[in-house]
Amino acid sequence: MAAETDGTTTHSRSVMGEPTTDGRFGEFGGRFVPETLVAACEELEAAFREAWADPAFVDEFETTLRDYGGRPSPLTECHNLSRQLGVRLLVKREDLNHTGSHKINNVIGQALLAQRMGKTRLVAETGAGQHGVATATAAALLGMQCKVYMGAVDVDRQSLNVFRMRLLGSEVESVQSGSRTLKDAVNEALRDWVATVENTHYCLGSVMGPHPYPWMVRTFHHILGDEAAAQCKDLTGGDPDVVVACVGGGSNAAGIFSGFADGDARLVGVEPAGGAAVGRGVPGVVHGMTSYLMQDEVGQVMEAESISAGLDYPGVGPEHAYLAAIGRAEYPSVTDDEVVEAFTLMSRAEGIIPALECAHALAWIVRAAPEIQGQTVLMNLSGRGDKDVDQMMDVLGMGGLVS
């Protein structure tokens, strides 16, 4: 495997190591962007390598995540759910971070890097709005301009986050093209970047896109996997048996997997049934990368459909495609109905309202429970559910909750 033989850094022998010099994880990845952006990707890669090798940068990153972002996030043992499900359920509480999800790790990293590169403006895509809010937050903190592209469909179902971004001083553009969801927001952000590359950094929100993004974004999220590994060890004396996370583009899953990929834990990335890129996709090229992609019989990209705006993405990060291809991780999918059930289950059993995205991870655990009885299961609770309450009120109805 190329990732194991390439490079000389400490992570180079890791299953989740550095990609090859042409940005590949196995056969996946690459840099499939318009010529206009190739130089920007090269410049970004060089800047990231240089910054990440500079202890002062790493220190500023870690200090900001601690003093501003609230890291480390706790590990919570869910006793009630553990009893109900017959497993030992531990959850990594990324929902408790500033801005309510793991997304803050990546945006602090990228915003600090952009500032170091002399960029004055950030653009970002967002699905559920979590990455958009996090980017708007980092822009406010560092005094940068910010514009967030969000599919019109998502603007409608996540109006609270739209207001949040505007409150933080960012411009939010409702994207009307294509399926008007996350994939189209990515297209629009790329189009903006093509035109503004001189002063603008594209703060991409997941482990996807052209090299170096998949690797860089995972590296900024590595901190949550490292923390979780240490916390599990303190609590249980070792690694969990199973590590579970939801997967849209796959950034929270990449973060938590990176803490365990070289051990023996089973890695499970849970996709929505309507956006199962790994499960139903075939290799394709869009948004700068080769990866698994949901597409029709001639290669037009299909629209993902999920109850969760954050997972409404027809592709998946190339490193996940690689982990699936080599059999190191598995990517089952769950239905919207299972997700709604898990959403209410966690709220009632643990007093934690999970983001609909993470409810996918729990939904798989509920389904798989009979086969994993007695095992220790670590779930990444990558975001809090406040943003979804409005939508769930429509789905469940006030009456649906009376018991």
Place this chain on the structure above:
Amino acid sequence: MNGAEASTQRDSFGALETHLRARRESGAKLLVPYVTGGYQGWQRAVEAAAAAGADAIEIGVPFSDPVMDGPVIQQASTAALAEGATPASVLEEARELDTGVPHAVMTYYNLCHHQGHERFASALLEAGVCAAILPDLPYVEAGPWLEAAAEAGLEAILLAAPTTPEHRLADLCGASRGFVYAVGLLGVTGERTALARTATEIAARCLAVTDRPVLTGVGIGSPSQAIEACEVSDGVIIGSAVVRTLMSDGPEAVGELVASYRTALDHG
């Protein structure tokens, strides 16, 4: 290059490049309109454009995620897809065209990747198309495609951008076939009110490292801008202006529009 090298290379030029070189040698500035394939009336628009003096035609094969295109071409692509256009249907219709000038396809790489390089190239050739432009497949990733296209006898056109570094530009221009597509500005396709300063700069940079025809595209919005671009460049590609006219005024109006560019370039 010396004369002997030039004549050896000439033998290997494809149909598009041979045609464009001949036109350039005759003193003409080159004019290549773009039409979105599958859009209502597109075939008549292509024929009208050719009759009005186009030197070659660029046929867009609509893709779901056209990341290099601005609002006008996006709108036409979406409409064509909604009417059921597929790569096969557009190529089938392209095969019926008899314009007397070379045809190139512009589309996005996934449609090529999905079908496989060899099959994609031969499907184009069977439809009478002699060249392809894939704007999201940059030179650094294009190696396998360039090889397959060359093998099949299809001219693979590469794009050079204002941000392309000097160390890559000569290789890129050398590897391109048909012509070099000089992207006139930082941005996606669409008309602009003035010609960007970058348009003439990138054309000049390309012409300094290649004798291949260099055509400027993206952001040419009027015949006077085309004249300005051609003070340096060998010619222009006009896309959004053509497609906007097709959508608002129909295929015959495309002929009039192309004629106005032809007249401007011929008589300045």
